[in-house]
Amino acid sequence: MARNDHLLSVGNEALAPMTTAMSALTSQIDQLTEVADARSSARLATLKTRMENFVASVTFVGQVKAGKSSVVNIMAGRPGLLPSDVNPWTSVVTTLNINAKPPGGVKSRFTFFEQEEWDNLMVGGGRLGELANRAGADDEMEDIRRQIADMKAKSEERLGKHFDLILGQSHQYDYFDEELVQRYVCLGDEDDPDINPKTGRFADVTKAAELYMDIPQYPIAMKLCDTPGVNDTFMVREQITLRSLRGSEVCVVVLAASQALTTMDMALMRIIAQFENRQIILFVNRIDELEDPNTQVPEIRDRITETLKQNNIATDTSIVFGSAIWAEAALTGNPDILTDESRKVLNKFYLAAGFGSESASLDKIWALSGFPDLLLAINERIAEGAGSRMVERIRHRARNVASQIRATSVAKNLSGSDSILRDLDGVSPEEAISTILSGYEKKASDLTASLRKKVTERLAGAEANFVKRATDSLIAHLEENGEQGTWQYDPAGLRTLQKAAYFSFARNMRKDVSALYAAAAADIEAVYHQLLGNHLGEFSIEAPIVPRVPPPLGIGRTIALDLQSTWWRRWWQRRKGFEAYAADYTRLIASEANSITKDLEENQVAAVLENVRATLTEFMREQKETLLNISQSAGQGSGQSAALAATKQSEKSREEILGDILKDLSTEAA
Template sequence: MIGNIYSKRGHDLEAILTATLQRATRLRPLLDERNADMVDALMAEAKANACRIAVVGQVKAGKSSLINALIRRPRFLPTDVNPWTSVVTKLHFGTAHEFGAVFQFFDEGDWDRLASGGRLLELSRRLGVTLDADTLGRQVRAMRESAELRLGKEFRKLLGRQHCFETASAEVLARYVCVGETFEGQELARSRGFVGRFADITKSADLYFDQAPFALPTVVIDTPGTNDPFLVRDQLSRESLDHTDACIVVLNAQQALSSSDLDLLRLLRGLQKEKLVVFVNRVDLLGRPIEEGQIVMRHVRDKLADEFPGHEIPIIIGSALQAERAIAAELGLADPMEQGTPGVARSAAGDLTDEARSLGPTGLEELSEVLSGLIVRGPAQRRLTRIQLELIELIAGVDLAARDEMALLDQRIAAAREDVATTIARQENAARALKQLEALAVSIGTDIREGFDAIQGMKDAGIARLDESLRDVVAEEAAAAREKLLQTSAKREQVVQFDTADLRLRLEGQFKSLYDELARQVQEAEIEMHARLLDRINPVLPDEALLARYSRVEPIDPSPSIAALGSTIALELDDQWRSWWRLWTNQKQRSRRLEELIVQEFQPLLDSLVASAAGALDDHLARVMAGLTNFSEELGGVLRRHKTHAVAQRGLGVAPSAAQIQTLQKRRAVLEDRVNFCVEAATDLDYMSRRVNS
């Protein structure tokens, strides 16, 4: 039963978050107002640090049923309408919001672009061909008539607005994101404002729930299908998949992944493969689920290995519907197979074989465990690691101040047993140390500026190499395509289409290789700079000071967005490509133009990839500079305390009384407890950050 195996997704990261917040709570009372506010901000950020789980899939693969099971809300997303959504729908768990559902409509500019042909027209123009006027006219008229049928002649007044609801429900959802097929007799229901009434103009949907069934704040992203004739929502779908912790790819066991799934495969090429998990659904509908299910798994594994060599993508086989039914039974709800979605035409439920009924595990438990593993290594964990490092930095400051004060107290207590000569010598040593520290502060500032400038220069040079290398790859492939086309028949009616899959795969490999190398170089330079700074400052730090043991060297994002590699380009529009092909009768001319077109079409993709790499490194270096600034401030604190100590040394000639010594010793005990807490908390936070990132 689902109830027996169910556990919250993200539980591993939840344990790390809880431990981090406990250390931050104990740290806060030890800080001044400015740093206490900083801890408050870090704690709020940690609590709101949402994991992002995207779900993509084939049409009729049971994506909605899987999401319903994953969020433990049977029948929430309609499962008997295909395709059920044309809108990026985000389900937020554990994020406070004044409304339960917010639907954003396209604005005037969005709609005008949609009605004029959208990105399809843009790509066609880049090919130098014209969209068929009759076809475009029919599609635009159908879209306008659909919107007017559902919303009336005044539908344009809704553009750019939002509709908000106190709670999210399946009935509300169906009106804004559910498209479905046009069944006879359903037009009247639509015109009265039920299923799909606002779907034509809805740009995005955000739904808000309490945190369960996730251990952490989580966003589940339901992406629309590939039925977007003008590619208007194409970019919205790809953008929604950026910076996810995990992406579930839902396949239909009855028609598993094949070369005909071009849109899905293209989408996957724009995702980080280490974030993917494949769920082969509807195994219960196979004739012999157990035996045939294994055959399907092998097929999918082989297909993924061919498409994405070198990547081991987890594959899980199961039944989302059976998981949804089990959860419904556990919660005392109606069987999802017995009732359709309100306001939506029901579809007949197919009979299951005896073997399917006795399958047992639905795959949901295994999927939950894989998701937890991906989450604990994903962007949410990296954000938490950054927070942990900032807390260690604050802890090191508290530790340093406590150790400095302890040193002064020890000197005052020792003064009770000093002779005059010893006191004079100690005062002279303190004065010399102060002069050294003042000179050190100036030189450290210079070292920081020069070191950071060197790292920035290294980054800029590396990005330039990345840009040049990617363009070389495209130029090589374009030249090879030209030569290959020159060697083929020049028949005008024989259309040869350039397959972009190999080029996209090669670009991804080159991008990852060069980015990883550049990130490694930047990280090593950063570590070396921190080491040099600590070597300079160590002589003036108290023994065992945490500032010398823990330097803030944050891991660089290992997976900047490659979403551009999943975008559609003009070369991949079948009808428009045939029109382009027939523009040329001379094979040499056509081959040369093909080479130019490949370079031209991949230019925006390369620009996006380079910008993604530069952005990830720039964000990292901005945090590096913030850390170095804090380092300088800590050094300034050391300098101020040493000045205070130097002044105090002049008054230590008079030995403290017994009562004063007792007061000093009590204060020292408090400081020693503080140092012990700092050591323990910094060690724990450092261990947690290193354990996950190792």
């Protein structure tokens, strides 16, 4: 356990502006609630709940045995919690929910593969089997089937009669510890007599593990996601990692200093290349294993920077060097866990850092471990990204609710008088409002259909362009070299074209949807002014915030064209004649390109466009409720004039409060 968990507070200063803004916004929502009607109070309570439930998602990716789990353990203040030497068969995403409310008191949940998912792996070899079949790699497919049969036999032996019953289920506990976690996520070494027989009992069929814990040193709720390494046999890990990254705000790429960004990391590079640069942090772990980190760290940094450049990733991406074992020594207050070699390296680093000959304090060891820099970098990105967007969305909604409260208050004062119009250009307010809503529902439907059609056509064009260039290159090679040698065409060009199509969609979506939302807000605001005339004074309804377009992670998926060596030599050897080469290759490249396009359409574009419609629908629904409430108040009696006079002073006070809150909300937004 961590004796010095106060060290985890280092880096919190980056979150201070965000937490201060959240605190101020909470206070303003509370003030608004005091003067709100029941309907508006419920909306404000929802906004407050959304802010309270904010969780920053941080996903850790990397190679097998790069030290991801060790890094996550330190972040959680629980060294040794997650097994840090996971068997390559294991494909378990483990999520640590920090400072989040556990559902129903559950402290740990382990979810198993669905029957269909398990069958896909067992029968088809998962994603790798899909690629092997598509490329016609029969020998590799046979090898995959043998390994899978072995895996299935061992799983059934461990689980016995429970094997078939467990798929599609989950296990929940009101606690967790190292032994429980290992039972579900780590197979261990079957030949090691010291291994607990319960270790890894469910690991083959466990898809995801969730743990809940409180860490008071962190001022916000966070979700730390420890993914399996991407370089596994069946590419199950790559699929699971991609799925985990889709909703992540920060991607921490954990590398081992001794093999930082080797050729094994190309699948990883393809994935992170799709992120915005500020979302990526590279943590180079295990510098304690270097002979001379003072000279080797700059060399490794230069090598990483060059690799980033070659993969079109900004070279100013944050690169942090450190050591999880040094961090563990500082956090646990036990430097005795360090080996003699690790101590020697630490002493060299200690002197180079300018600490002189003074004794190695735990605070200074923590500083040299790289974790203060890692925590600071993570917190900066949370505050600048998801945190900032969340605060702005809540503040924006709160301003609109304040305007609605004000309009309702004005209507209440005018109820029973002739000041609230019941005829809007020849139709009732109810009809006018319904017409606006149905009109924008159609506009949103037409716009999203148009956006989807454009991006689909451009993606199809990217496919066709790449297939033609690749086929032309193949034919040119054959004409020059005949059927001797081998040939391969780099699919990087395909990804560049697809990424350009996706970003074009993102730009068009932001521009067109922003215009649609602005028009909807203007038309709704006009109805308020029609109903209440000059009694509103300064009044505005703000357009909804345009949904964010997430990075196109599907482009980073491995495709058959990325696979090297044996596959392609055999593919080449099985074909005779120019026509067979060109026809088979064209069919293969078209199929692979289309698999990426389909993923982008179904998992990215469709989700964005659905969010566009849902955001507008929610905005219009809220405004409709308020407008109908105002309209209906026009037919209500005014009551006794004495009663109105008695409330005049309190209503004036309400107007002043609303004015002050709106001013505060607008000032902070600026």
